[in-house]
Amino acid sequence: MLVQIPSDSRKTSKLDSNEKVYTYEERQFGIWKLFMAKEASISFIQEAGETLPLLTKLLAGIHSAMPDLFLMFMFCQLWDSIHHVVEIYLSSLLLRQIEAVIVSRDARGSGIIFALVARCLFVAVSSCVQWWIANITPIQESKIRTYLHLEMMQKNLEMDMPTSQAAGQQNVSASELWRAIKHILMFFVDVISVISQTMLLFSLSKDAGGVVFAGLSLVRPLLSAISRQGFFRKGFLIHMNNEDFGRMKSLEKFSNGTFRQDVISYGLAEWILKQYIKAFNSLGNTPIADAWEQMGSKTNPVRQVLEDTLGELPMIYCSLNLILDPTSFSLASIAILHQSASRLKGSVTKLFYTVTRLRTGLSTVRRINDSKIDNLVKDGNAAYSPSPKGSMLGKTGMEFDLRDVCFSYPGAEKVTPALSNVSLHIKPGSVVVIVGENGGGKSTLIRILSRIYDPNSGDVLIDGRPSKEYQISDLHRSSAILSQDNLIYPLSLSENIGLGYPDAHLDAAMIEKSAQEGGAADLIGKLAKGFDTYVEPYINVYHHNLPGGGQHPLAKMAVELRKTPDLSGGEKQRIVAARTFMRFKSGNVNFVAVDEPSAALDAEGEYQLFQSLLSNREGKTMVFVTHRFGHLTKVADQIICMKEGAVVESGNHPELMGMDGEYAKLYNIQAKAFQ
Numbered sequence: 001m002l003v004q005i006p007s008d009s010r011k012t013s014k015l016d017s018n019e020k021v022y023t024y025e026e027r028q029f030g031i032w033k034l035f036m037a038k039e040a041s042i043s044f045i046q047e048a049g050e051t052l053p054l055l056t057k058l059l060a061g062i063h064s065a066m067p068d069l070f071l072m073f074m075f076c077q078l079w080d081s082i083h084h085v086v087e088i089y090l091s092s093l094l095l096r097q098i099e100a101v102i103v104s105r106d107a108r109g110s111g112i113i114f115a116l117v118a119r120c121l122f123v124a125v126s127s128c129v130q131w132w133i134a135n136i137t138p139i140q141e142s143k144i145r146t147y148l149h150l151e152m153m154q155k156n157l158e159m160d161m162p163t164s165q166a167a168g169q170q171n172v173s174a175s176e177l178w179r180a181i182k183h184i185l186m187f188f189v190d191v192i193s194v195i196s197q198t199m200l201l202f203s204l205s206k207d208a209g210g211v212v213f214a215g216l217s218l219v220r221p222l223l224s225a226i227s228r229q230g231f232f233r234k235g236f237l238i239h240m241n242n243e244d245f246g247r248m249k250s251l252e253k254f255s256n257g258t259f260r261q262d263v264i265s266y267g268l269a270e271w272i273l274k275q276y277i278k279a280f281n282s283l284g285n286t287p288i289a290d291a292w293e294q295m296g297s298k299t300n301p302v303r304q305v306l307e308d309t310l311g312e313l314p315m316i317y318c319s320l321n322l323i324l325d326p327t328s329f330s331l332a333s334i335a336i337l338h339q340s341a342s343r344l345k346g347s348v349t350k351l352f353y354t355v356t357r358l359r360t361g362l363s364t365v366r367r368i369n370d371s372k373i374d375n376l377v378k379d380g381n382a383a384y385s386p387s388p389k390g391s392m393l394g395k396t397g398m399e400f401d402l403r404d405v406c407f408s409y410p411g412a413e414k415v416t417p418a419l420s421n422v423s424l425h426i427k428p429g430s431v432v433v434i435v436g437e438n439g440g441g442k443s444t445l446i447r448i449l450s451r452i453y454d455p456n457s458g459d460v461l462i463d464g465r466p467s468k469e470y471q472i473s474d475l476h477r478s479s480a481i482l483s484q485d486n487l488i489y490p491l492s493l494s495e496n497i498g499l500g501y502p503d504a505h506l507d508a509a510m511i512e513k514s515a516q517e518g519g520a521a522d523l524i525g526k527l528a529k530g531f532d533t534y535v536e537p538y539i540n541v542y543h544h545n546l547p548g549g550g551q552h553p554l555a556k557m558a559v560e561l562r563k564t565p566d567l568s569g570g571e572k573q574r575i576v577a578a579r580t581f582m583r584f585k586s587g588n589v590n591f592v593a594v595d596e597p598s599a600a601l602d603a604e605g606e607y608q609l610f611q612s613l614l615s616n617r618e619g620k621t622m623v624f625v626t627h628r629f630g631h632l633t634k635v636a637d638q639i640i641c642m643k644e645g646a647v648v649e650s651g652n653h654p655e656l657m658g659m660d661g662e663y664a665k666l667y668n669i670q671a672k673a674f675q
């Protein structure tokens with residue numbers, strides 16, 4: 001079936017004017033639907049040309065970082081490509097000497113010893129080199145992979161929020177890149193291997209009965225490889241479109257721990273199994289094997305028979321020649337040619353298989369974001385200091401002026417903006433509470449104030465100056481954000497708290513004090529390793545086939561090794577809060593954004609957290625986002641009520657209650673709950 005689709009209709013109008021029409025073909029393989037582009041996306045030559053500079057730069061980088069290792073790595077690749085040829089050559093040498101002895105029935109003066117020694121020596125050397133390669137390869141691989149990880153991490157860590165969310169900005173991962181490099185090199189290894197084996201086959205067949213034999217040996221592998229290649233040159237999309245299989249996969253999820261409580265309390269087990277069997281029966285005989293596997297197995301039977309028959313051509317040629325002229329081939333030549341031809345056949349097939357991998361590798365390398373990351377939030381030149389002299393004395397907190405600010409998230413699906421025409425003034429040193437319905441834009445406003453994002457239009461002024469003019473690092477150093485989005489880092493608790501103020505992350509006394517202020521001291525005290533506890537450590541433990549079920553000491557050890565401290569949501573939130581108090585200790589913070597950090601906290605924990613934050617308010621502007629605003633509204637200098645991305649009301653508590661609008665409605669709903 002051939003379908004015509006217009007190119008992306010969301011492209012700019014300029015592109016719309018000369019809109020290109022793409023065509024694609026649909027095919028079904030079992031549960032997989034394949035859409036194959038009719039037009040080739042990019043030619044191999046063009047792709048290789050575009051990739052070469054990037055690949056050269058990448059390999060040059062690896063070479064300059066670890067020259068010895070790189071040379072060894074390249075030697076290993078070269079060895080891999082030629083050692084088979086030498087092996088075949090020495091085997092043929094020995095075979096000829098053996099045949100000469102058999103024919104003449106005289107071993108004197110023959111080169112059989114020389115050929116035998118040469119072959120044995122090579123086997124011994126080859127074995128040593130293979131042993132060395134097997135030992136050196138894990139070291140080479142891990143060093144090169146780590147180098148690539150470091151390179152990619154550096155790029156990814158530089159990226160700001162909107163840039164990382166924008167389509168096409170994500171860099172290739174180090175693992176993808178390593179796989180791509182291996183596939184590209186593997187292709188060259190295979191090319192060298194095929195060229196050297198072909199040359200050997202032609203040279204051997206010259207003495208033994210003509211190059212026709214060598215040529216015929218290549219017919220089958222070339223034909224079968226070429227006939228399977230076309231598919232991968234085109235762009236394609238594959239997706240699973242079988243509803244029954246999809247339902248089976250969804251039902252399978254109930255058997256892991258995630259839904260255990262619901263499965264037990266709602267008694268779902270029987271229903272899940274019945275539904276699974278129903279979906280399985282409905283799936284019938286539809287194959288579920290891997291899409292690639294199914295595509296590979298669906299070759300044309302006529303073509304298959306033709307290819308297999310062509311594979312016999314060299315032997316047909318040999319036999320006919322022998323019938324016509326019994327001296328045209330000796331037994332040894334037939335054995336030598338047969339051995340080298342079948343080796344070559346394998347190598348050619350492998351080479352064409354690696355072409356597919358090569359193309360995947362090339363397109364991965366082409367995706368490398370080689371240029372310096374061009375962040376969407378642009379850095380300014382002006383230094384920002386909490387107070388004119390950089391000291392906290394006389395510090396008053398950040399002042400904000402927002403004028404007609406509009407903002408939509410990069411790549412957001414919603415057509416309505418997250419913020420529309422927001423204008424407001426936040427006085428330095430004030431306590432501001434932002435309230436409003438879900439999705440009203442409260443968190444987004446916090447992100448704009450703290451310059452995680454820049455607005456699409458409108459102005460944000462900080463201390464009377466456009467925020468874009470300041471150096472971003474200065475602004476971020478002067479801000480502390482405590483939100484539900486803050487995560488526990490996969491590091492020790494001490495580092496989790498200490499990194500609020502990286503310069504002092506080893507200051508145990510400061511970390512302990514921050515833990516107390518954040519309400520985390522008690523829970524840390526109860527952990528066996530205290531501040532050295534890793535909450536979300538990287539654990540990788542395997543065990544296999546141990547006798548005695550779970551009673552084997554190694555099985556018990558595996559259980560111990562997999563143990564992680566189980567902290568509740570509220571306990572994690574306290575650690576994150578402690579990190580914020582640590583940040584205060586840098587003395588640089590004059591803007592604090594608190595975005596619903598209390599949802600996971602109990603009532604007392606929430607009250608204490610707000611009290612601790614407010615007791616640190618001196619010299620800081622504090623903006624709170626909360627749905628439970630009972631205690632805060634009393635101390636708030638300003639309350640901002642948001643709805644659908646706009647500020648609908650602003651003022652203090654009595655003023656807003658007097659308006660009897662959105663804020664009064666929200667407040668009364670909460671008050672009623674306590675009546």
Ligand SMILES: Nc1ncnc2c1ncn2[C@@H]1O[C@H](COP(=O)(O)OP(=O)(O)OP(=O)(O)O)[C@@H](O)[C@H]1O
Nearest residue numbers: 409412414418436437438439440441442443444445
């Ligand atoms: N990272 C994001 N990417 C795309 N859209 C987002 C993102 N974060 C929020 N939005 C959208 O922006 C709008 C405002 O969301 P925001 O989180 O600011 O609301 P909120 O008032 O804080 O909501 P809540 O009270 O539920 O936390 C919503 O429509 C939301 O779907």
